[in-house]
Amino acid sequence: MSNRRTLLKAAGLAAVSHVALRTALRPAPASAAASERIRLGVIGIGPRCRYVLGGMLKHADVQCVTIADVQASRREQGKQLVDQQYGDTNCETVIDFRRVLDRKDIDAVLIATGDRWHATASMLAAEAGKDVYSEKPCGITIDLCRRLSDTIARTGRVFQAGTQRRTVANFAQAVELAQTGKLGKLQKLHATVYIPEINTTWLPGQPTPDPKVCDWNMWLGPAAWRPFHQDYVNGRWRGYVDFDSGARLLDWGAHTVDLCQWANQSDDTIPVEYSPDETGITARYENGVELRIHFLETPFGERPGWVQSLGTCPVRFEGTEGSVEVGDSGGIVIKPESIGRGLPQLPKKESGLDVEAHSRNFLDCIKSRELPNANHIVMRRSHTASHAAALSWLLQRKLQMDPSTETFVGDDEANRLRFRPERDWA
Structure with a gap:
């Protein structure tokens, strides 16, 4: 480490x-x-x-x-x-x-x-x-x-x-406030994700196309063999356990949990405990900081409890002296406003x-x-934290993890789920 x-x-x-x-x-x-x-x-x-x-x-x-x-x-x-x-x-x-x-x-x-x-x-x-x-x-x-x-x-x-x-200015500025103590002692981090989903109803098989049109074997790659269906190659593969990552939790979690990791200066570690409930997952770091992963019913619509104008993928960092919330709009909301005095002006958000x-x-x-x-290194730790959270939701129980080995403590079933079989596609 x-x-x-x-x-x-x-x-x-x-x-x-x-x-x-x-x-x-x-x-x-x-x-x-x-x-x-x-x-x-x-x-x-x-x-x-x-x-x-x-x-x-x-x-x-x-x-x-x-x-x-x-x-x-x-x-x-x-x-x-x-x-x-x-x-x-x-x-x-x-x-x-x-x-x-x-x-x-x-x-x-x-x-x-x-x-x-x-x-x-x-x-x-x-x-x-x-x-x-x-x-x-x-x-x-x-x-x-x-x-x-x-x-x-x-x-x-x-x-x-x-x-x-x-590499986006408003997220980076929020992280700076958390890391430099402007928010006081960091207490709670908030990340947003889709509601997890696992689709177990596979689409009916269709005739496999000519490999020059669509090479189905190469499309599947290391995933388990399934009969061809055009919807899969058109993008309707999310939520299927063989194709997807972490019951869709990593779609946004790869971003939002990653930002919380950064704010907590945890790029070399992960939370040690994960507890699921109906509305999200609560994780806890060894330093006592809490990470709350919120399930959003309408990620691209109304998001109760969040500043709507800040856009998608919002995160919020809370300390003893204040909080900061940011999202994809390019904006930032700092409470109290006095914490943000003297910060450089953020560039205007432009698509791309x-x-x-x-x-x-x-x-x-x-x-x-x-x-x-x-x-x-950043990827490994933030993705592992997201995967661990997803597995706690899948198993519907609290999981404890050893950051040094990236293994679950006293849970053989959870440890088996750190792996998936890989098909010989070559």
Whole structure:
């Protein structure tokens, strides 16, 4: 644990938010010679990836050269996006992402497949010598998060999780208030998530398409074999235990629990206790700080108890002297207001700037070989905390966890659920 803490402090991630603020406001290079560009491969190019890739392509020092996706329609959409950016037709497309990893001229990959693939693809990419930007959740089990983090550390690759709120100014400012004692002694952290869901009614099988149209075996990857259904490949896979991560709790938990971890300066540890109830999960850190994970019935609608104008993914940090609440609107609410006097003015929220800044941090760290804002250590701990919370909800009982081993204390069933069987897809 001491080595992890040293690494985090060296990267400036356990300190205050000026790191993220500086990155968020740093301009991208206006131009870059071809020899200075980071050559990027894309693995999985659905709607989310096209959004993230659009932010990355605003940086002149990165060039996307190849796209892998199991669906022909998505490969074509991705190629059109990239070719339009560069005014040529040079972007290669392939079905099997291993062809991307085989290329010696590719420096980094953007991975935005379904959840079931993130960890496996990231580990294979690191082993192939590529730096990795992976969409969250980066691993669908506690075990996969551990193995991924260990692989990144062993190979020395740069890894950035797609938890871009680590590089957004209002979230960073809220964390600074919590870390620097402006709120007094930190007492309670509040995170929001979807109501957990497990779908056990599988869709009826349909004829398996030609692999050139949709390679179903590669779509499934390490997940258990299931008959093909078009709805799965169209995105209706969330909530299915073989495909999803943590009963959907990590959809937002990967962001909101992560921000609470950051505020509590817990990037090298996790809560030691998790207790579920009807409206959420209460976790407790070894230092006595409480983390309350709230289930939201309407995450994109009315959110009782929260400042509606702050938008989605809200978090709140409470101390003995005050509180701060932030969300995706770019705003911040500090109580009492006097705590916020003298803070720098937050930049105006603009669509796409979050992933643009987060990818800028990733690209800069590829060059410097420093730890990015959402590095593998940060990912491992915040994801593990979210997974542990999800398992307490699934089992409907209190769980105790040893942060040093990432194992549950005295609970064999919970420990078995840290793993899932992996299919031989290769």
